Amino acid sequence: MSTEPVRRGTGRARIIEAATELFLSQGYAGTTTRDIAARAGIRQPSLYAHFKVKADILLEVLAQPIRASVETSAALIEDAGLSAVERLGRLVEFDVKLLCDGPNLAHLGYLPDVRAEQIDAELDAQHRDLRRAYEVLVEGALKEAGRPVEDARGISDVVLTLVEGVILRRIVDPGVTGEQLAPLLRDAVLTLVR
Amino acid sequence: MSTEPVRRGTGRARIIEAATELFLSQGYAGTTTRDIAARAGIRQPSLYAHFKVKADILLEVLAQPIRASVETSAALIEDAGLSAVERLGRLVEFDVKLLCDGPNLAHLGYLPDVRAEQIDAELDAQHRDLRRAYEVLVEGALKEAGRPVEDARGISDVVLTLVEGVILRRIVDPGVTGEQLAPLLRDAVLTLVR
DNA sequence: GTCTATATAATGATAGAC
DNA sequence: GTCTATCATTATATAGAC
CATH class of the missing domain: 1.10.357.10 (Tetracycline Repressor, domain 2)
Known part of the structure; x- marks a missing residue:
């Protein structure tokens, strides 16, 4: 898996973009919140300033x-x-x-x-x-x-x-x-x- | 998820059958070795008398x-x-x-x-x-x-x-x-x- | 909003008795 | 081959400082 942070977007949008790429390449259960955070260029606990639980990230990805x-x-x-x-x-x-x-x-x-x-x-x-x-x-x-x-x-x-x-x-x-x-x-x- | 053990087959075949159903309903990463064992009617460590690692179960399921x-x-x-x-x-x-x-x-x-x-x-x-x-x-x-x-x-x-x-x-x-x-x-x- | 530190639980896998 | 017991790792999520 690439751990390179995505470059475009900020904050929440960057998380969604990172999660989208990872869910597509590894599945939902196969993607950890650490994976998402690393790709979004932040630390894992920082995700929870934007989303209450992991499934909420999936919801937003699917809503796109x-x-x-x-x-x-x-x-x-x-x-x-x-x-x-x-x-x-x-x-x-x-x-x-x-x-x-x-x-x-x-x-x-x-x-x-x-x-x-x-x-x-x-x-x-x-x-x-x-x-x-x-x-x-x-x-x-x-x-x-x-x-x-x-x-x-x-x-x-x-x-x-x-x-x-x-x-x-x-x-x-x-x-x-x-x-x-x-x-x-x-x-x-x-x-x-x- | 249903935890009811599968009834047909014995040993290895029963594990494959259980894993197949679970992989289809939960995905591979979303299925734990405990899930598979429970459905096969055995304990989780008993899986490793038949398969070296979890991925080997997937291999056999796909080979079917x-x-x-x-x-x-x-x-x-x-x-x-x-x-x-x-x-x-x-x-x-x-x-x-x-x-x-x-x-x-x-x-x-x-x-x-x-x-x-x-x-x-x-x-x-x-x-x-x-x-x-x-x-x-x-x-x-x-x-x-x-x-x-x-x-x-x-x-x-x-x-x-x-x-x-x-x-x-x-x-x-x-x-x-x-x-x-x-x-x-x-x-x-x-x-x-x- | 991000961080460090950490709690808590679940995970894959091993050791050794029967 | 199955079991109980357990290890080491990794997972999601929270607490609290900045």
Whole structure:
């Protein structure tokens, strides 16, 4: 493990940044408060001036990625100027790029030791929203293609599984980029609703 | 966490079974040797009559799922009596069912605290084999469809991402079954190579 | 808000009897 | 192979000075 202090940010933000990197590389239970403090450039007890317990750091780390995704996907879904097919394609591209670029934050929500902290209520709610978004767009795309909407549920399942797969993809293939993967998955999804 | 001892198996096998369940529900670092022993129905020091260190238990747990997958996929690929399309469809179905049924062992190989143990060489080799298998079959299927084989790499990427997605799918949707998901993903994949 | 010092508990692992 | 007893280390968290 690197013990080099992170350079940017101050105080609380620096702790969050350090904890994020460490949770992703070592897991939650596998990361000690000393690890976090060392990387944030402070002593271990100083963490407790910002957080009451270790789990509170995890809460804040998990709270980071929520907003951007939900808001943008909501905006995409309701853009009446575009066809459902176009909106579906853009949502896939957006999500894949979000999952590929930056730290693999989405992966944290799937870790056993994170789920064992029983803070998954909000994460699961997010997941339901995303699932619903894909269902709506797939249904719209199928209508545009003159296909029966009964297929929407199954195809949404496939699309969701595909997008989710990106999270694990990055772990084995760290070189993967949203730039290359996003158009690939978008085209694949559009083939399914054509 | 349930501390109820597992009932089946004896000695070493019972320990592996207990450790598997616990690693999946709490992660590796989040599971103590006392947890494992309690679930196996023995005392903590008794573990060390079977394993030298904790990481050796993890090694054995990870060694479990390797064989069946690799052997069956190899047999599927080389079955000359079937078309490439049929073989591709069967491989997808086989892998999805394998990933859906039984404990989610594949997920363990993606956990940060497991990868931090630096035992991923064999796991990554497996992954490369699977990737290669899909490339070969996708290429064959594209030939049969009269499409350019240059598309094979990209489509294999999509297929692999889709199959891998099943691993995370189970975590948020514990009710998902291979029976329902396998045909869905198979049909989706076959649509992509048609 | 950060520090040093420390309390308290849990951890992986060993020794040696049976 | 399992047990009891225990060690050495490391963990989270607190107390109190600056």
